[in-house]
Amino acid sequence: MTKVKISSKGKALYKKKVLSAAVVKAIVDGGDKLYSDKGIVMHVGGKTLTIKGSDVAKS
Amino acid sequence: MNIALGAVIIFILLIPSIAFYISYTSGRHTKGGLKISFLDGLLASAIVSLIIHSIAIWVVGKEIRFDILLKMTGGELKDLENKLTNAELTKSVKQFARYNFAVCLIMIVLGQLARVISVWTSWHSDFEVLRIHNKWWYLFEGYTEINDRFIKRDFDGVVVDLVVDTTNGTMIYTGTLESYVCSGEDLDRIYISEAWRRELKKEMVDDKGEKSFENKPGRAKRIPGDTLMIPYTQIKNMNLRFFSLEEGVSEIEQLPDKNPDSVE
Numbered sequence: 541m542t543k544v545k546i547s548s549k550g551k552a553l554y555k556k557k558v559l560s561a562a563v564v565k566a567i568v569d570g571g572d573k574l575y576s577d578k579g580i581v582m583h584v585g586g587k588t589l590t591i592k593g594s595d596v597a598k599s
Numbered sequence: 600m601n602i603a604l605g606a607v608i609i610f611i612l613l614i615p616s617i618a619f620y621i622s623y624t625s626g627r628h629t630k631g632g633l634k635i636s637f638l639d640g641l642l643a644s645a646i647v648s649l650i651i652h653s654i655a656i657w658v659v660g661k662e663i664r665f666d667i668l669l670k671m672t673g674g675e676l677k678d679l680e681n682k683l684t685n686a687e688l689t690k691s692v693k694q695f696a697r698y699n700f701a702v703c704l705i706m707i708v709l710g711q712l713a714r715v716i717s718v719w720t721s722w723h724s725d726f727e728v729l730r731i732h733n734k735w736w737y738l739f740e741g742y743t744e745i746n747d748r749f750i751k752r753d754f755d756g757v758v759v760d761l762v763v764d765t766t767n768g769t770m771i772y773t774g775t776l777e778s779y780v781c782s783g784e785d786l787d788r789i790y791i792s793e794a795w796r797r798e799l800k801k802e803m804v805d806d807k808g809e810k811s812f813e814n815k816p817g818r819a820k821r822i823p824g825d826t827l828m829i830p831y832t833q834i835k836n837m838n839l840r841f842f843s844l845e846e847g848v849s850e851i852e853q854l855p856d857k858n859p860d861s862v863e
Binding site for chain 2 (some may be wrong): 541542543544545546547548549550552553554556557558559560561562563564565566567568569570574578579580581582583584585587588589590591592593594
């Protein structure tokens with residue numbers, strides 16, 4: 541079995557099971573929002589989490 | 600004439616090139632074996648081995664008893680006892696064994712070194728001949744082909760949509776891609792977490808109670824559990840969504856583990 545390599549940010553998110561499930565749901569419902577300039581913004585307990593489609597040109 | 604002995608010696612002489620290839624490609628999620636015929640493989644390994652042995656002979660710099668080697672390879676064992684003493688033969692066989700062991704060991708080390716250089720320079724993703732992993736690994740690790748070069752994207756997580764045939768019809772399973780199992784170049788199964796399930800086509804019931812299907816995905820339902828395994832044989836197609844998180848690690852760690860208050 542090969543684990544997909546993710547960043548430390550991703551690992552920090554996946555430790556929070558309820559939140560990471562909500563992220564998947566937001567991506568499912570969000571459609572093209574993921575690839576917009578603003579991305580998907582989630583408000584959680586007075587804080588925000590912004591999810592964007594990853595950019596190849598960054599690397 | 601002993602053909603079997605000659606074949607064994609020739610095979611031993613071909614081992615260094617095979618050892619290098621196995622050493623370079625061995626490891627987890629490696630690509631499948633070379634898709635070439637036995638004859639092509641034999642020819643390729645013979646050419647590479649010839650180069651390796653030429654270099655090795657040049658480096659060793661001592662007299663090599665080609666007369667014995669050719670006799671043994673050709674299987675001409677008649678009168679061998681008259682031409683060679685048992686002590687000479689024993690010495691030659693020991694030297695041949697030591698030489699091959701050393702060359703194989705060097706080729707294994709060089710294979711590993713080549714692998715490290717290939718990973719460090721990303722040549723393994725740029726040149727097909729140097730490819731280390733199978734194609735699924737490159738896909739799931741976020742490599743994208745741009746202008747004939749594979750570029751690795753930066754991502755924090757990957758969400759996968761899988762269209763799967765089930766007894767209840769065709770479903771879309773969505774979740775975080777956690778891990779996968781491959782056998783050579785073939786994907787065997789996928790493990791997803793935080794899984795959601797939707798029908799591919801939304802079921803509609805009209806006033807008369809007759810069922811029909813609209814070309815829209817149904818409502819997403821959470822699948823309880825930690826990890827969902829889906830065999831590749833049931834997957835019709837898949838969509839990968841690589842995502843990045845804007846906030847830093849410490850900000851993410853401070854977030855409460857609960858459903859969001861709102862999503863924009």
